[in-house]
Amino acid sequence: MEEKKFIWGSPWGYRASMFTVAAMVFGGFLLQLLYGPFNFYFLHRPVNYIVGALMLILSVLSLSAKNNELAKRLSGIHLAASLMVFLLIFSLIMGLTPQMTSLPQNADLWARLGFAQVTSSWPFIIIYLATLMSLAMTVARRVKERRKGDLVFLLNHVGLWLVLAAAGLGAADMRRHVMYVQEGQMEWRVHSDDRQVMELPLAIRLDDFIMEEYPARLAIIDRKTGAAQPPGRPELYQFDPEKSKTSLLDWDIQILDYHYQAVPAGAGAYQYSNMPASTQAVQVIAQNHHSKIIRLGWLSPGNSLLPPSTLFLDDKFALVMAQAEAKRFVSKIKVFAQSGQETEAEVEVNSPLRVGDWLIYQYGYDNRAGRMSTYSSFELIYDPWLYPVYAGLILWALGALGLIVQGKPGRGKIE
Amino acid sequence: MTWAHFNWLAPPAIILWFLASLMVMRRKNKLADMFMIGGILIFAVFIVGFWIGVQRPPMRTMGETRLWHSFFLSAAGFLAYKRWKYSWLLVFSSLLASVFAIINMLKPEMHSIALMPALQSYYFVPHVTAYMLSYSILAVGTIASLIQLKKINSGKPDFNLYAFLDNIIYIGLGFLMLGLITGAAWAKEAWGHYWSWDPKETWAFITAAAYLIYIHLRLREANRKITLLMLPLAFVLLMITWLGTSFLPSASGSVHVYS
Ligand code: HEM
Numbered sequence: 324m325e326e327k328k329f330i331w332g333s334p335w336g337y338r339a340s341m342f343t344v345a346a347m348v349f350g351g352f353l354l355q356l357l358y359g360p361f362n363f364y365f366l367h368r369p370v371n372y373i374v375g376a377l378m379l380i381l382s383v384l385s386l387s388a389k390n391n392e393l394a395k396r397l398s399g400i401h402l403a404a405s406l407m408v409f410l411l412i413f414s415l416i417m418g419l420t421p422q423m424t425s426l427p428q429n430a431d432l433w434a435r436l437g438f439a440q441v442t443s444s445w446p447f448i449i450i451y452l453a454t455l456m457s458l459a460m461t462v463a464r465r466v467k468e469r470r471k472g473d474l475v476f477l478l479n480h481v482g483l484w485l486v487l488a489a490a491g492l493g494a495a496d497m498r499r500h501v502m503y504v505q506e507g508q509m510e511w512r513v514h515s516d517d518r519q520v521m522e523l524p525l526a527i528r529l530d531d532f533i534m535e536e537y538p539a540r541l542a543i544i545d546r547k548t549g550a551a552q553p554p555g556r557p558e559l560y561q562f563d564p565e566k567s568k569t570s571l572l573d574w575d576i577q578i579l580d581y582h583y584q585a586v587p588a589g590a591g592a593y594q595y596s597n598m599p600a601s602t603q604a605v606q607v608i609a610q611n612h613h614s615k616i617i618r619l620g621w622l623s624p625g626n627s628l629l630p631p632s633t634l635f636l637d638d639k640f641a642l643v644m645a646q647a648e649a650k651r652f653v654s655k656i657k658v659f660a661q662s663g664q665e666t667e668a669e670v671e672v673n674s675p676l677r678v679g680d681w682l683i684y685q686y687g688y689d690n691r692a693g694r695m696s697t698y699s700s701f702e703l704i705y706d707p708w709l710y711p712v713y714a715g716l717i718l719w720a721l722g723a724l725g726l727i728v729q730g731k732p733g734r735g736k737i738e
Numbered sequence: 739m740t741w742a743h744f745n746w747l748a749p750p751a752i753i754l755w756f757l758a759s760l761m762v763m764r765r766k767n768k769l770a771d772m773f774m775i776g777g778i779l780i781f782a783v784f785i786v787g788f789w790i791g792v793q794r795p796p797m798r799t800m801g802e803t804r805l806w807h808s809f810f811l812s813a814a815g816f817l818a819y820k821r822w823k824y825s826w827l828l829v830f831s832s833l834l835a836s837v838f839a840i841i842n843m844l845k846p847e848m849h850s851i852a853l854m855p856a857l858q859s860y861y862f863v864p865h866v867t868a869y870m871l872s873y874s875i876l877a878v879g880t881i882a883s884l885i886q887l888k889k890i891n892s893g894k895p896d897f898n899l900y901a902f903l904d905n906i907i908y909i910g911l912g913f914l915m916l917g918l919i920t921g922a923a924w925a926k927e928a929w930g931h932y933w934s935w936d937p938k939e940t941w942a943f944i945t946a947a948a949y950l951i952y953i954h955l956r957l958r959e960a961n962r963k964i965t966l967l968m969l970p971l972a973f974v975l976l977m978i979t980w981l982g983t984s985f986l987p988s989a990s991g992s993v994h995v996y997s
Contacts (some may be wrong), residue, residue: 337960404954411947418940418978442935486922490932499930537852561852650798651855672855673928684930704930712932713923720919726912728821730905731953 340396340405347453348409351446352436360426360443366495368707375488378456382463398460406454413450417441451491458484472732478722485715493708501686503700504529504656513703524661525681527701531655534694536647538562538581539603539624543571544633546641559645562605573612574636580606585623591632593621599695600628603647609636618642627692647693654685654699670701680707739787741801741842748839751780755812755832762825774816774828777835781809798858804838806863807870811835814871818909830874861924865917872913873980876949876973879906883969890962904956907969911949918942941979948972 355361366374385394396402416438423439430439437444462480465473500513504527511526540559543552551557552572560569560576567578584601588594593604604623610616618636622644625631634642653671658678660666668676676683682704689696758773785805789796796802815831853862882903889895921942922932933939952968 400954400958404951404960407947407951407954411944411951414940414944414947417935418937418944422935486932648852649855650852651858673859673924675927675930682930702930706930712926716919716923720916723912723915723919726908726915727818730822730908731901731956 337401337405340399340401341408343402344405344409344450344453347449348446351444351449354445355437356435358445360437360440361445361448363443363495366492368496371492371495374452375492378459378488381456382459385460386463386467394460394464397457398464403457403461406450406457409450410454413441413447451487455484455487455491458487472729475722475725475729475732478718478725480722482715482717482719482722485711486719487715489708489711489715493706493712496705496707498705500703501700502527502703503698504654505698506530506532509659523703525678525683525703526659527683528657528659529654529699530657532652532688532696532699533655534652534688534696535650536583536603536694537650538583539605539644539647541571541576541605541607541622542643542645543574543636543640544643546635546639551645552640570612571642572640574609574642575612576607576609576642578605578607587629587632591621593623593632600626602626602629603644604632605644607634607642609634609642611636626695628695649693652685652688652699654701656683656701658683677709680709681705682709739784739791741788743787744784744805745843747780747784748843751777752836752839754780755836759829759832762819762828770828771820774812774832777832778809778812778816781805781812781839785809795860797860797862798853800853801842803853803863803866804842807867808835808838808842810863810867811838811870814867818871818875822905822909826878827875830878831871834870834874856928859924859928861920861927865920865924868913868917868920872910872917873976875906875910875913876976879903879910880969880973882906883966887963887966887970890966895962903969904953907949907952911946911953914946914949918946938979941975941982945972945976945979948975 382398385391385398388394420438422441423434426434426439433439437446441447458480462477462484465476465480500515500521500523502510502513502523504510506529509526509528511523512520513523515521538561540561542557542559544550545552545554551559558571560571562569562578562581567581569576582593582595582601582604584595584597585593585604586596586598586601593606602623602625604621606621607619609618616637618634620634621632622634622642623629623632624644624646631643633644636642651671653669655669656667656676658666658668658676660678662679664678666676666678670676670683670685672685675685684702684704686700686702688699754773754777758770758777761767761770761773785796788802788805796805811831812835815827815835819825819828819831882899886895886899886903889899921939925934926932948968949972952965952972955965955968
């Protein structure tokens with residue numbers, strides 16, 4: 324009896340809170356063993372609306388019950404810290420052990436308890452939901468109590484709640500598809516996960532695909548094996564049109580001429596050309612530090628139509644131009660929505676296009692063809708929760724600024 | 739302006755920052771402010787001139803992003819110093835800012851090292867600078883926590899030190915969360931999801947959770963020692979996030995692993 328009183332007695336301490344959260348986790352393990360991993364799709368609209376609304380309604384209701392012990396406990400710091408401790412433990416497991424996207428047939432107990440897929444395991448989901456609930460109730464209580472430091476507290480907790488609710492529960496409503504569009508053509512079909520052709524409520528016409536490359540890098544390779552030198556930690560030289568001298572291994576290299584777009588002009592030389600099949604080319608002069616031998620010639624990485632061009636330095640090594648890396652790739656597209664809305668835009672990495680609740684991301688292109696790619700691919704993401712999440716992120720960021728500017732209120736002022 | 743001008747503008751800025759650090763240590767605060775602002779202004783002028791010179795936002799190469807790191811570290815460090823009057827904040831941030839400026843002067847060939855398209859974003863610089871500031875501030879918090887632990891062991895905790903600790907952890911966690919938030923917004927813009935539990939992201943979450951536990955434990959009476967021990971522990975987790983994720987078995991194929 325003594326022990327029991329200590330655990331459940333008032334004030335509700337850390338021991339009781341940890342015990343409660345541990346019980347939730349234990350229940351989660353049972354559900355996990357019975358039903359397997361949590362299927363996130365279960366939360367899709369309207370379930371997530373209902374869950375979120377219930378949380379808000381319950382938190383508000385908890386205020387009217389005066390001096391309600393349970394409400395106090397659920398919104399208290401002890402439960403909050405205990406939830407955080409368990410979140411920390413679960414994320415540590417995630418950080419230390421490999422996570423899988425799907426379980427093999429003969430999964431061991433560890434995996435079947437959900438540790439190999441923590442984010443879709445019942446215990447984790449339960450802690451996540453409990454954290455959301457605890458946050459909502461804490462905010463409600465603080466709004467009612469009105470205390471010093473309220474603003475920064477509210478920015479952080481309301482912001483975090485919005486982010487966790489809209490990005491977490493909202494994830495159940497998201498859909499992603501990859502669409503491939505040929506230049507000059509219109510496309511509205513994608514493949515679903517089970518390889519069926521699906522039609523989307525959006526069509527994309529690819530008007531132009533532009534790819535810019537960095538100047539291709541120079542390297543010395545072994546003529547026999549093709550390995551870049553020195554082996555293991557190859558030295559690559561990216562020249563910069565402003566500075567055209569360098570040394571690679573035992574060779575001084577000077578750039579005499581460089582074309583971003585060039586075609587072979589006979590006798591191993593290259594000349595400028597804006598033909599679609601053009602490639603990068605550079606004319607170099609290389610001199611060996613020791614033997615003072617001089618080599619002169621053109622280098623080019625080539626492409627799917629033009630062969631590469633290399634410069635033999637001696638009977639062991641050759642100077643080559645590596646495949647150029649993408650600097651940016653842009654698709655000029657026109658999007659036709661079912662509503663009749665038409666949008667023209669340039670889509671590139673880090674700059675998606677938003678049409679209604681759809682986001683269109685530049686996804687890829689024909690890697691082997693590089694800038695000659697005749698198609699571009701897009702990832703289309705249906706995400707009706709964008710604004711709530713961004714609103715939450717902004718509030719939370721303001722809260723973070725509040726912590727920086729204000730420090731810990733009440734105590735600890737050094738002035 | 740081009741990089742050639744940088745070699746003329748950066749040394750005076752670095753010298754000004756160095757003088758500011760000297761002055762603040764000698765409590766000549768007015769002079770420190772002037773020197774610090776002078777250095778920041780020189781960087782601002784160069785960035786504007788360089789932006790006009792290259793005719794695009796200068797965020798495409800490693801050299802260009804280091805330029806912003808210098809600028810933001812010195813500016814944010816200075817503002818934080820003005821607010822909190824901790825002179826080491828100014829010294830730390832001008833030191834970090836100078837390191838990036840010096841790398842840019844000594845290694846000109848690294849200016850043009852290419853950034854892959856996903857890294858070319860307005861979020862890159864605030865994301866990385868917020869984390870760098872938070873790491874250095876939390877390092878100071880860790881040292882203070884070790885001192886306090888020692889004092890508790892000898893039976894006399896220092897209450898002023900507690901106040902300092904709490905403030906410093908609030909500030910450091912503030913920057914840590916700004917890094918996390920800009921990271922989430924950036925990931926959404928680049929890949930369409932805010933958080934994908936990539937190993938670096940998982941460990942960033944772990945680190946933030948550990949500091950959050952500390953600040954919440956400090957709100958009500960809790961075991962003093964356990965609470966304080968959260969800080970060295972959190973810093974170990976932070977170091978794993980920063981340096982260790984490349985070596986973890988769970989980290990193969992992370993976008994955050996740089997060779
Ligand atoms: C972004 C993450 C978070 C930050 C930055 C944060 C920050 C803070 C701060 C600074 C306080 C003290 C407020 C004051 O009295 O001035 C506080 C209080 C509190 N926080 Fe958090 N917190 C976060 C997440 C959470 C979460 C996830 C929970 C719940 C699981 C939570 C529950 C609480 C509770 C219960 C209090 C005490 C409120 C009271 O009794 O007045 N916090 N938090």
